[in-house]
Amino acid sequence: MSQRRILSLWFPRLAAERWLREARGLPSGPFAVSGEVGNTQVLTSLSAEAQAAGLVRGQPLRDARAMCPELQTRIANPRQEADFLAVLRRWAGQYSPWVSEEPPEGLVVDLTGCAHLFGGEEALMNEIAGDCAALGLTVRMGVADTVGAAWALARFSDGESGAARSGDDIAQEARATRSRAAKRRHWERGGAAPGALASGNRAGPIALPGQTRTALAPLPVLALRIDGALAAMLNRLGLRRIEDLAGQPRAALARRFGRELVRRLDQALGVEPEPIGPARPPAHFAVRLTLPEPIGLAEDLRAALERMLPVLSDRLRNAGQGARRIRLECHRADQSMEWVEVGLARPSFEADRIRPLLTMKLDDIDAGFGIDMVRLVAASTEPVHAHQHRGHLEAAADGADRRSGGVEMDDLLGRIGARVGLETITRLHPADSHIPEKTSILLAAAWSEPSGLWPRPRAPRPLEMWRPEIVQAEETPDLPASFRWRGRTLETRVALGPERIAPEWWLDDPDWRSGIRDYWRVTTRSGERLWLYFAHGATMSPGWFCHGSFC
Incomplete structure (x- = not known):
């Protein structure tokens, strides 16, 4: 050697x-x-x-x-x-x-x-x-x-x-x-x-x-x-x-x-070896179509897209990659370029899932004096693995994914994201907290999975929740027969409770310095279904507050 x-x-x-x-x-x-x-x-x-x-x-x-x-x-x-x-x-x-x-x-x-x-x-x-x-x-x-x-x-x-x-x-x-x-x-x-x-x-x-x-x-x-x-x-x-x-x-x-x-x-x-690790060149996935004559009609762009998409799909499939973002570049005869970019909710190499998203964006391209070269680029890719045999736990997870929409939901997210942006579509995810306003967190739908592990609360939670608002009533733990809220005097018709919720003592939350709370589900004579609580007062005076509405 x-x-x-x-x-x-x-x-x-x-x-x-x-x-x-x-x-x-x-x-x-x-x-x-x-x-x-x-x-x-x-x-x-x-x-x-x-x-x-x-x-x-x-x-x-x-x-x-x-x-x-x-x-x-x-x-x-x-x-x-x-x-x-x-x-x-x-x-x-x-x-x-x-x-x-x-x-x-x-x-x-x-x-x-x-x-x-x-x-x-x-x-x-x-x-x-x-x-x-x-x-x-x-x-x-x-x-x-x-x-x-x-x-x-x-x-x-x-x-x-x-x-x-x-x-x-x-x-x-x-x-x-x-x-x-x-x-x-x-x-x-x-x-x-x-x-x-x-x-x-x-x-x-x-x-x-x-x-x-x-x-x-x-x-x-x-x-x-x-x-x-x-x-x-x-x-x-x-x-x-x-x-x-x-x-x-x-x-x-x-x-x-x-x-x-x-x-x-x-x-x-030379006593201790020191290997040299050459940098691997980044993988590029792109297809270019050079046209003999400039084009400017949307039908011509669709035809060009139909020719390039299968080639790009095969390259991604052979590399085990799925496209997250696809960019269509249209180089015009005056040396300028128009381009559109779409994102997928899940990485994919399937042409049938990419084509509708790009077709929605073709009207945004200004052909100018004509387009003489079209380039389709997978701007961002992620590994995509083939499905293998799975155990009972994974099979149950697959069943839950099918019930939540699966591929159809991903395609829907991709179509909506092509219009308003994937980052604007969000979903709620369960969080590990017993505090009502901390039981869920907001995640981007395209970069998260739906969860089927929502914990069941001890009592129903309101559909609409806001920051606690002051309720004018007697400062006693007993539920008042009438109270004043948002400039109106309301009478209690039916009430269920109380449900006692204690603050997280290991955290200093400014919103929970009122101490232990007793929550009531109150139905008024005028039809409102409110979520009231009495704050016993830890570092501030006690009193009644309204935290949400059930309808």
């Missing part, structure tokens, strides 16, 4: 160069990307001109503007930077099928069995350097037998010789010497000299097979991918380089500095 070979790609100016690639109106000159760290705006990515001006990453933005008044800045966008790194991962797939991301600025490529296709590792790295230069990207590379060693060589070695950067990097120094180190220029403390990183991409250091320990020995301990605080602690004890740690007993290191240091050291030296 061939020796494993790993290539590490580091893009030290990823965020800044992404902005420079996209922003055409920026004037030439120093440029930086700023982000918030500890309630302070600091520089997170620099262009070559900004670094040549003496600015460094992590520097407060106000200090950077004082040093370089012509500095142009933009706010960091971590989401777009992550998407850009994903694009670079797909680009690196031309060199090896085994590529993984190392956020926020790195890639790891397994070159095992691939380098000879490009003329060797050095030729491959030269080709990558040329491609990145054409893309306007700065890249640093390192090749070794392990992921940790390649990572360290890409970030902590200078030039093609692989020489280690100065071991007196301020991040490696003890606190007692930092006052003297701060007076030196940043490139004398282990940083890159002005123009060093701006001199163009080039092939990075290569650790020959079996020479990992020798290549890592002169590098600082920070190259082991450990925390900066741990690296500072090691420096104070005189352990400044990896060679100082490699000869130490593992048990003593783990006991004094933790298992993480030993794990990182063993990974870099």
Whole structure:
């Protein structure tokens, strides 16, 4: 079996160069990307001109503007930077099928069995350097037998010789010497000299097979991918380089500095394996129909839909996926696009369930000067499994689902949701509480199942319930013969009760600070059927209230 070979790609100016690639109106000159760290705006990515001006990453933005008044800045966008790194991962797939991301600025490529296709590792790295230069990207590379060693060589070695950067990097120094180190220029403390990183991409250091320990020995301990605080602690004890740690007993290191240091050291030296997990490309389910002549009639769109839906349905079925949201894109002849989107109450790949929802939306599409391309996309999918043999409990649940409507109910929810939105359709679900207003919760119908486990209350509950309203009556627990409510005087004809309900003593509910309540079902002579209760008063005065109506 061939020796494993790993290539590490580091893009030290990823965020800044992404902005420079996209922003055409920026004037030439120093440029930086700023982000918030500890309630302070600091520089997170620099262009070559900004670094040549003496600015460094992590520097407060106000200090950077004082040093370089012509500095142009933009706010960091971590989401777009992550998407850009994903694009670079797909680009690196031309060199090896085994590529993984190392956020926020790195890639790891397994070159095992691939380098000879490009003329060797050095030729491959030269080709990558040329491609990145054409893309306007700065890249640093390192090749070794392990992921940790390649990572360290890409970030902590200078030039093609692989020489280690100065071991007196301020991040490696003890606190007692930092006052003297701060007076030196940043490139004398282990940083890159002005123009060093701006001199163009080039092939990075290569650790020959079996020479990992020798290549890592002169590098600082920070190259082991450990925390900066741990690296500072090691420096104070005189352990400044990896060679100082490699000869130490593992048990003593783990006991004094933790298992993480030993794990990182063993990974870099190849003692502990570190697999590379390439990101699986997301599955896309879409069908495109290109038309020889532009169309504009609803009948033509329906015919196009009839041709595309079975193809999309078969793709979803073969992948074991069901569509949750379907988008119909209509690309017009003037390079614009009209689109409609529908949602399903349950994921499905059946064309007969998707077709009626899209047909309802066809009238919303403006054909303009004509539609020359139609695209049907499953924007959101979920796994759908075939039905299998089930036991008695599952069979009973299936019977309850059929009684509640099953597929027909899902289709009804989908049709209503296509008009008013699925999020506006709700259903009640039982909740674990004896408080009347807390016995149910409101859930979206499309993302919940109907429940058949409604608990039976000790007494009937009103059909309509509102916040308690004051009833003017004698402040005694005895049911009054007459009372005044909503500006009317009502007489009691029939009453059933009382039903005593106590508050949840483990919660401080402002609505239940009245203490224990005695509920009565009262029918008045004028026909109202009200739900009255007498609050005995815990932290407030007692009295009568109306909580709901039975009709």
